[in-house]
Amino acid sequence: MKKGYKYTVTSLIIVLLLGLLGYRIQKVLVKQKDLPKSSPVQTVQVMDVGKVKKENSIDLYGSIEAINKVSVSSKLSGRVSKVAVENGQFVDAGETLVVLEDQDYQAALTNSQNILSKAQLRLSDVQKDFEQYERLLAGGALPQHDLDKAKLAVEVAQADLNSAQVGVDNAQLSTKETVIIAPMAGVVAYRSVNSGQMVSPGVPLMTLEDVSSVYATVNVKQIDLPQVKEGMVVQVMPSDDDKQVLAGEVSLISPVANQAARVFEARVKVVNKGGILKPGMFVKTRISLGSPADVLAIPVYALSGKEDAYNVYIAEGNQARQRPVEIGVTMGEQIEIKSGLQLGEKVIVTNINKLKDQDKIAIVAQ
Structure with missing residues (x-):
């Protein structure tokens, strides 16, 4: 019994010692956790x-637009037989853009020409009658009112001939206008017509843009406005690398600010050497204001x-x-x-x- 009691006391002492040791270890760990960590040294x-x-200059950003551009449309109604150009293609003045089916217009031309031929024959006949009546009247073999009737017939036939000629001219013009040509040299843009499509007079089919000279349209902040003047020389660059630089000139500064952005639109006219600048292209422009600082x-x-x-x-x-x-x-x-x-x-x-x-x-x- 005493031996068992001795073992029990010893076990309790060991447990207490282990508990005390664990408590002290935990306390040390908590203290270490609470210590501020030192940041590593960065090389x-x-x-x-x-x-x-x-450079004492102002950089302004904007986009390119053609100075001269024209909307191309048909003067006739009809179905498109052929579209000869694509967007971005350069065309010369007079080059074919679109062809309409012309069967109906050719038939109308043939009919007008037939009417003209009949009118020419009719006029020839009544003129011969009139000339004969004049001779008869001179010989006293024909009353005056018969000559007057012959003269009226000539006038009517001449009017019919004139009308028939107008019909032929109009039919020829319509037939010619089934081929839509470029009114000026330029680049095709915004083409909206395709083969087989029905078109109506005046409806835009595409736009031609002359890119030999273009505008760089830029926005000038109010703080920079006093320094930008019309006539100033401007460097125009199609990218930020400054490798390609074209010369331009401020041609217009809007006197009214854009109400949303509070900026003033300015136009820089550029002679587009080599066609480097394309309509819609984003560009940087630089206006020099003096010596570098x-x-x-x-x-x-x-x-x-x-x-x-x-x-x-x-x-x-x-x-x-x-x-x-x-x-x-x-x-x-x-x-x-x-x-x-x-x-x-x-x-x-x-x-x-x-x-x-x-x-x-x-x-x-x-």
Whole structure:
């Protein structure tokens, strides 16, 4: 009995000791959990905020439209036999665009020509009668009223002949107009007609756009409006790479703002050498306002954030400090900094997506 009691006491002591040990271990773990975790040191590269030459200019964006364009329609009703052109195709003036079925118009022409032939024969006959009556009247063998009747018959026959000739002319014109031709040289756009389709007079079939000279229609912000004048020389670029540049001139500035966007529409006239600019194409235009100026700039890839909320990371000792900045124009791989940085400050240019404000950093050479 004493031996069993001894074992029980020993077991209780062991359990208590194990419980106490577990409690202390748990307490230590909780304390460690509550301790602030130290951020890992980020390895970064930096560049000094420097100055670059910025063109003193305004960049405006817009689209191309033809200066001269004409809507092509049929003057007749009929079924389309052939469409000879496609959208985007260049055509010369007088080139065939659409052909209508002409059987009915050819039949009408033949009928008009038959009527004209009969009218010509009728006029010839009554003229002969009139001439004979004149001779008879001169010899006293015919009364005057018979000659008057013959003269009236000639006048009626002449009127019938004139009417028949008009009918032939109209039928010939209609037959000719079954072939619709280009009224000017240009590029085919907005073609809406197909073979087999019925067409009506005046309904647009396509548009022809003369692209030898075009307008770049751009929007000018109110803040830039005082600097943009009619007659200014403009560089026009079909893309942002500035490799293809055409010369243009501001030809018109609207005196009224677009009520929705609060911008003023301006038209830049461009001689379209080589047909580089196409109607509907998006373009960049640049208006020079004077000599280039020195501005603060950093690499574009040093920026983080989003539009209207951009920031950068500055290296201050062994810490990364986040700094909001106001940006300007992009110049190649550099971007203008209007505010937020000072010349010579060290901007972090690598691993910025892994950084937070006040993170520890280690700067390495590039």
